[in-house]
Amino acid sequence: MNLRLWISRYRGPWLLLLLLAIPIVVWGAKQAWDSNTNRVEDWLPPGFEETKQLIWFFERFGTDELLMVSWEGCTLEDPRLERLRDKLKVPTRINGQPTVLFDQVLTGPQLIAELTEGDLNLTTRQAMRRLQGWLIGPDADTTGLLAIVS
Numbered sequence: 001m002n003l004r005l006w007i008s009r010y011r012g013p014w015l016l017l018l019l020l021a022i023p024i025v026v027w028g029a030k031q032a033w034d035s036n037t038n039r040v041e042d043w044l045p046p047g048f049e050e051t052k053q054l055i056w057f058f059e060r061f062g063t064d065e066l067l068m069v070s071w072e073g074c075t076l077e078d079p080r081l082e083r084l085r086d087k088l089k090v091p092t093r094i095n096g097q098p099t100v101l102f103d104q105v106l107t108g109p110q111l112i113a114e115l116t117e118g119d120l121n122l123t124t125r126q127a128m129r130r131l132q133g134w135l136i137g138p139d140a141d142t143t144g145l146l147a148i149v150s
Contacts, residue, residue, distance in 0.1 A: 108143030
């Protein structure tokens with residue numbers, strides 16, 4: 001049988017079959033996408049000491065966590081804030097490997113500087129108003145530090 005004749009003869013049933021198959025293919029692709037995860041705890045053997053340490057860490061700190069640090073007398077002018085930020089950014093040796101514990105370490109004065117000198121070009125008052133209640137206290141002087149766990 002000629003290919004063109006065969007295509008014109010069975011075009012309708014094939015088109016119907018294709019239209020019926022599309023929802024099934026889309027559903028299958030969605031199921032595959034939803035089940036495609038790459039979690040470390042899934043592929044580490046449960047008996048490994050590293051796995052136990054990871055689970056211990058997750059139970060206490062979770063994932064994508066941040067550490068917020070402040071103390072009585074921590075103000076925008078406190079030089080200890082910048083020293084602490086610098087110390088938190090230094091890699092720590094874990095099992096002989098240098099490891100950075102915090103992806104980002106942000107301070108109140110640092111964020112004010114970024115907001116006033118960056119593309120936003122805000123005034124100091126505007127920057128402080130944006131950070132108040134988050135990283136600047138209600139007195140507009142108390143501040144702290146945010147460290148995002150790596």
